[in-house]
Structures are given as C-alpha cells and as structure tokens.
Amino acid sequence: MEYQRRRTAAQIAADFNRRKLATGEYRQITLMGRSEALDTIDRAVQITGKSRVQGLWQICQEWIDAQNSK
Helix, strand or coil, X not given: CXXXXXXXXXXXXXXXXHHHHHHCCCCCCCCCCCHHHHHHXXXXXXXXXXXXXXXXXXXXXXXXXXXXXX
C-alpha cells in the first residue's frame, strides 16, 4: 500500500512537470563540464542554502546586479 501511494505521488509529480515543460512555464537545462568546474558551482549553490535552481538564480542575479552597478 505504501509503495503504491509513493508511486502515485511520483506519477503525479512527473505529470505536473511534463505539463509545465510542455507549456513553456518550465525549462530544463543540462550542464556538462569538468568535474572541478561543476564542483565549484555545487559549492557556491550549497552556500546559498537553496535548491540548485534557486541557488543558481540567486548567484546570477547578484552577479548581474554587480555588473549593472559598475
């Protein structure tokens, strides 16, 4: 019973994400690069204490703001 409930929740989440991708509300990107570079990105995101998307968004916004204030 527990397995079925978890499976159903996973299916609901997958359907939700597919719909968001189909409508363009969500986008998906994949990063591939040197482990050293991606480790640095992961460390920076960890410092924000947020999810990868939210952390990268915060880092990018701060960088853009710094560039605009030059």
